[in-house]
Amino acid sequence: MKTLLAIIVLLPFLGFLLNGLFRKHGTYKSVARLACTTILSSFIASAIVFGMLSQGTTAETVKYFDFINTDSIKIPFAFQIDHLSAMFLLIITGIGFLIHLYSSAYMKDEEPQHYARYFAYLNLFIFSMLLLVLGANYIIMFIGWEGVGLCSYLLIGFWFKNDNFNYAAKKAFIMNRIGDLGFLLAIFWLIARLGNANYADVFANVHNLSQTDITAITLLLFVGAMGKSAQIPLYTWLPDAMAGPTPVSALIHAATMVTAGIYMIARSNVLYSAAEFTQHIVAIVGLTTALFSATIAIKQNDIKKVLAYSTVSQLGYMFLGLGVGAYTGAVFHVMTHAFFKALLFLGAGSVIHAMHHEQDIRKMGGLKKYLPITHITFLLGCIAISGIPPFSGFFSKDEILAAAYEKNPVYWGLGVAGAAMTAFYMFRLYATTFLGKFRGTHDQEHHLHESPAAMTIPLIVLAVLSVIGGFIGVPEVLGGKHLLGEYLSTVIVPEPHHALAHNTEYMLMGISVAVATIAILFAVSHYSKKPQLEDATGLGKVLENKWYVDELYNTIIVNPLNALGGFFKNIVEKSGIDGFVNGIGRFVNYLSRQIRLVQSGQVGGYILMMVVSVVIILFIWIHDGEIYKFLVTKLF
Amino acid sequence: MSATHILFWFLSALAVVSALMVLFSKNPVHSVLWLIAVFFAISGHYILMNAQFLAIVNIIVYAGAIMVLFLFVIMLMNLNKESEPRKNVWMKLAGAISAGSLLMILVSLVGQATEVSHKTLIMKDGNIGLIKSLGKILFTQYVVPFELTSILFLSAMVGAVVIGKKD
Amino acid sequence: MPIQYYIILSMVIFCIGIAGVLTRRNTIIIFMCIELMLNAVNLLLVAFSKMHYAASLNAPNHATVGSEGQLFVFFIMVVAAAEVSVGLAIIVMMFRNTHSVDANFLNRLKN
Numbered sequence: 041m042k043t044l045l046a047i048i049v050l051l052p053f054l055g056f057l058l059n060g061l062f063r064k065h066g067t068y069k070s071v072a073r074l075a076c077t078t079i080l081s082s083f084i085a086s087a088i089v090f091g092m093l094s095q096g097t098t099a100e101t102v103k104y105f106d107f108i109n110t111d112s113i114k115i116p117f118a119f120q121i122d123h124l125s126a127m128f129l130l131i132i133t134g135i136g137f138l139i140h141l142y143s144s145a146y147m148k149d150e151e152p153q154h155y156a157r158y159f160a161y162l163n164l165f166i167f168s169m170l171l172l173v174l175g176a177n178y179i180i181m182f183i184g185w186e187g188v189g190l191c192s193y194l195l196i197g198f199w200f201k202n203d204n205f206n207y208a209a210k211k212a213f214i215m216n217r218i219g220d221l222g223f224l225l226a227i228f229w230l231i232a233r234l235g236n237a238n239y240a241d242v243f244a245n246v247h248n249l250s251q252t253d254i255t256a257i258t259l260l261l262f263v264g265a266m267g268k269s270a271q272i273p274l275y276t277w278l279p280d281a282m283a284g285p286t287p288v289s290a291l292i293h294a295a296t297m298v299t300a301g302i303y304m305i306a307r308s309n310v311l312y313s314a315a316e317f318t319q320h321i322v323a324i325v326g327l328t329t330a331l332f333s334a335t336i337a338i339k340q341n342d343i344k345k346v347l348a349y350s351t352v353s354q355l356g357y358m359f360l361g362l363g364v365g366a367y368t369g370a371v372f373h374v375m376t377h378a379f380f381k382a383l384l385f386l387g388a389g390s391v392i393h394a395m396h397h398e399q400d401i402r403k404m405g406g407l408k409k410y411l412p413i414t415h416i417t418f419l420l421g422c423i424a425i426s427g428i429p430p431f432s433g434f435f436s437k438d439e440i441l442a443a444a445y446e447k448n449p450v451y452w453g454l455g456v457a458g459a460a461m462t463a464f465y466m467f468r469l470y471a472t473t474f475l476g477k478f479r480g481t482h483d484q485e486h487h488l489h490e491s492p493a494a495m496t497i498p499l500i501v502l503a504v505l506s507v508i509g510g511f512i513g514v515p516e517v518l519g520g521k522h523l524l525g526e527y528l529s530t531v532i533v534p535e536p537h538h539a540l541a542h543n544t545e546y547m548l549m550g551i552s553v554a555v556a557t558i559a560i561l562f563a564v565s566h567y568s569k570k571p572q573l574e575d576a577t578g579l580g581k582v583l584e585n586k587w588y589v590d591e592l593y594n595t596i597i598v599n600p601l602n603a604l605g606g607f608f609k610n611i612v613e614k615s616g617i618d619g620f621v622n623g624i625g626r627f628v629n630y631l632s633r634q635i636r637l638v639q640s641g642q643v644g645g646y647i648l649m650m651v652v653s654v655v656i657i658l659f660i661w662i663h664d665g666e667i668y669k670f671l672v673t674k675l676f
Numbered sequence: 677m678s679a680t681h682i683l684f685w686f687l688s689a690l691a692v693v694s695a696l697m698v699l700f701s702k703n704p705v706h707s708v709l710w711l712i713a714v715f716f717a718i719s720g721h722y723i724l725m726n727a728q729f730l731a732i733v734n735i736i737v738y739a740g741a742i743m744v745l746f747l748f749v750i751m752l753m754n755l756n757k758e759s760e761p762r763k764n765v766w767m768k769l770a771g772a773i774s775a776g777s778l779l780m781i782l783v784s785l786v787g788q789a790t791e792v793s794h795k796t797l798i799m800k801d802g803n804i805g806l807i808k809s810l811g812k813i814l815f816t817q818y819v820v821p822f823e824l825t826s827i828l829f830l831s832a833m834v835g836a837v838v839i840g841k842k843d
Numbered sequence: 844m845p846i847q848y849y850i851i852l853s854m855v856i857f858c859i860g861i862a863g864v865l866t867r868r869n870t871i872i873i874f875m876c877i878e879l880m881l882n883a884v885n886l887l888l889v890a891f892s893k894m895h896y897a898a899s900l901n902a903p904n905h906a907t908v909g910s911e912g913q914l915f916v917f918f919i920m921v922v923a924a925a926e927v928s929v930g931l932a933i934i935v936m937m938f939r940n941t942h943s944v945d946a947n948f949l950n951r952l953k954n
Contacts, residue, residue: 642946643946644767644864644865644868644946645767647864647865648767648770648771648774648865651774651775651778651861651865652774654778655774655777655778655781658778658781658782658785659781662781662784662785662788684848688848688852691852691856692852692855692856692859695855695856695859695860695879696859698859698863698872698875698876698879699859699862699863699866699867699876704869704871704872707872707875708875711875711878711879714856714879714882715882718882718885718886721886721889722886722889725889725890725893726893727889727892727893727913729913729917730885730889730913730916730917733917733920734882734885734920737920737924738878738882738920738923741924742878742923742924742927745927745928745931746871746874746875746927746931749871749931749934749935750871752935752938753935753938753944755869755871755944767865767866768866770865771862771864771865771866772862772865772866774861774865775858775859775861775862775865776858776862778858778861779854779855779858782854782858783851783854786847786850786851786854787847796845796846796894796897804892804893804896804908804909804910804913805913809910810910810913810914810917813910813914814914814917818914821918825918825921825922828921828922828925829921829924829925831925832924832925832926832928832929833928835928835929835932836928836929836931836932837932839929839932839933839936840932840935840936842939
């Protein structure tokens with residue numbers, strides 16, 4: 041097991057090193073082959089590990105070496121392989137591989153050295169993400185956490201010659217960092233109270249922590265999750281992160297990095313189950329985010345931005361699930377969301393590729409006859425995300441909503457409203473892009489073609505997964521066995537069984553499906569015929585401008601900070617410190633000029649000084665050094 | 677007050693006054709003349725102390741040769757009345773004060789010194805100042821320095837000639 | 844005659860010489876004040892030689908005690924003569940180059 045895990049983690053790192061260091065010498069084929077092979081091998085190894093665990097191998101902690109070894113703190117560099125991490129391993133390496141395959145065709149427009157740089161970063165990202173999920177203590181998770189943040193920055197700003205993309209990358213990194221502060225404080229608190237941050241030790245000693253401790257730690261961990269998984273108020277970086285290449289958006293900002301927060305909280309479910317207050321906060325924040333970003337998505341016109349806000353919204357659902365105690369449900373939704381969101385992003389990438397980098401959906405339309413495979417897979421993804429049975433999204437979303445109803449029917453109601461909006465804007469996107477007449481230029485129409493196989497194969501695979509992926513979590517009310525729940529029960533303390541009667545559950549399911557279907561029909565009929573081309577007014581304008589949140593942040597935070605920085609630069613640095621340092625130089629110069637006057641070159645002056653010195657020496661000598669003694673006793 | 681004492685005081689006064697006049701004369705020729713007066717006074721002191729040889733040598737060498745040389749140079753440069761611009765008053769003051777303080781200190785030193793508090797010297801007796809005894813010692817004990825002085829003179833001559841060449 | 848009188852007399856002449864060196868700007872006058880200082884020292888040396896002679900009247904070789912002092916004065920005069928000749932040669936050369944005997948002119952050591 042030790043070597044298997046090492047292979048899984050080190051192969052992508054090796055890919056990063058080779059592609060990164062030799063990026064000026066690679067060809068398209070060699071670079072792509074190297075990158076995809078490493079991830080594929082990691083995937084196969086992850087599958088082997090998964091199989092071993094399913095056959096009955098017990099979960100274990102594999103220690104490699106002592107990372108920090110002092111008297112008071114011992115932090116081992118160890119991996120924890122259990123059901124939860126094995127599942128995430130499969131998701132990361134599987135979808136990672138598909139996206140690597142997709143990128144090998146999508147990024148062909150770049151020069152070879154940038155192509156190689158892209159794949160190096162992508163491999164580094166997979167490596168960091170694997171560290172994150174495999175870590176056996178919060179420190180190793182934090183290393184991976186920072187690593188994925190770094191790769192996100194590098195990849196968002198991949199086309200670094202564009203200043204706006206660089207701003208977006210900086211924004212992502214800085215907001216991540218704010219969350220990281222919370223995470224770090226939680227780790228420090230844990231170490232201060234318990235002496236180490238290993239999962240096993242922490243979860244076993246939960247009863248040793250006071251209630252304030254637990255609440256504080258879980259809240260701080262949630263702050264970290266807020267930054268990484270784009271919840272209110274740290275979500276504005278995700279839509280801007282669409283500046284990166286589309287496969288990056290698919291991998292990082294849909295399927296893996298943003299789910300790191302969910303993973304962390306799911307991993308810490310023991311802690312969260314003991315902190316009621318935090319759970320309320322998590323649920324409320326998640327629900328608010330889900331609704332808020334859904335409203336924004338309704339009015340966006342960039343195909344990737346719609347998907348970005350959709351991601352934020354779905355992440356809100358996952359946090360809602362975590363907040364009401366449905367840890368399994370949230371993890372289930374992570375998996376299904378990874379499938380269909382990656383599919384949707386890759387499909388969008390295919391559309392953008394065909395439209396020669398046009399991203400405004402108002403200029404698209406009627407693409408279904410030009411891009412058949414993309415069309416079908418995109419449609420399947422939309423249905424899945426809207427929660428229509430028997431697609432995967434239905435099962436995972438329903439599980440969360442049922443648990444929400446159990447906690448508080450208001451949560452459920454709002455959740456259903458959010459689901460309706462989700463269905464609405466997704467099908468608005470679908471209809472505007474694929475149905476109706478083509479609204480682009482003649483030139484673009486001529487160049488429309490289906491994407492190459494390297495791009496369509498991942499689409500097809502992901503579409504299949506989105507369709508059938510839900511069947512591992514069929515709730516027993518519908519007659520199935522909740523395989524995922526059983527699988528994860530070793531890690532996630534199973535929630536107290538639903539007190540819902542079967543009838544209630546049927547009703548809940550029915551209502552959500554019906555609402556979603558109505559929204560879909562409305563959206564399709566409305567948008568396939570007359571797409572909205574004119575600029576929105578009124579509430580629509582507010583939604584289109586993302587409720588002016590970015591502007592708000594700018595005025596409250598960014599501009600004052602810039603002003604403060606400017607103040608420090610001009611007054612403190614330039615006048616103060618520079619002035620002081622330069623002043624010393626000027627002062628020394630001045631002194632030397634004055635002292636230089638002593639050397640007048642006049643011999644007479646020199647003789648005068650000689651005589652005066654002799655007088656002084658004789659004087660002191662006569663009085664037997666009394667002067668010195670006098671001075672010394674006076675001064676000291 | 678014997679004649680020796682009176683002579684001593686007279687010669688001392690003459691020496692000091694002449695030295696002061698060397699300092700304060702505007703005309704360099706006058707300064708030279710006053711310096712010659714100083715030399716005569718000092719030679720008088722030598723004679724008082726029965727250092728005859730030195731007295732004569734002082735007159736011949738210093739007053740006779742060196743001062744004449746000075747006069748030649750002054751005449752060569754035609755410095756009849758001092759044509760130098762006024763020196764900075766502060767410098768003059770500083771010079772005078774420092775010399776004065778040196779004098780004070782040295783005088784106080786003398787007052788404090790115990791080795792010389794009760795020593796006296798014999799003025800008129802003693803053979804050591806006579807040419808005979810001095811010469812005897814010079815040519816027996818100190819003959820090497822004597823020869824070396826001749827070489828010194830040679831080098832001085834050569835130096836003076838080389839420096840003074842008009843090339 | 845107590846020796847202190849001679850010491851003080853010599854000091855006075857010496858300090859007058861120093862004042863002259865510090866005060867005057869004519870190089871030749873400065874030179875003459877140097878000669879003045881030398882002479883003061885000569886006087887003091889001769890006085891000390893007589894003092895030693897007086898102090899050693901009871902010793903057996905009293906005939907020649909203290910003659911070193913006067914011999915030293917002799918050598919000082921020798922050196923003074925040599926120095927004057929060379930010094931005046933330098934002054935003459937300086938006068939030839941700059942047509943002035945101002946000591947302040949010679950400030951090439953400046954800075």
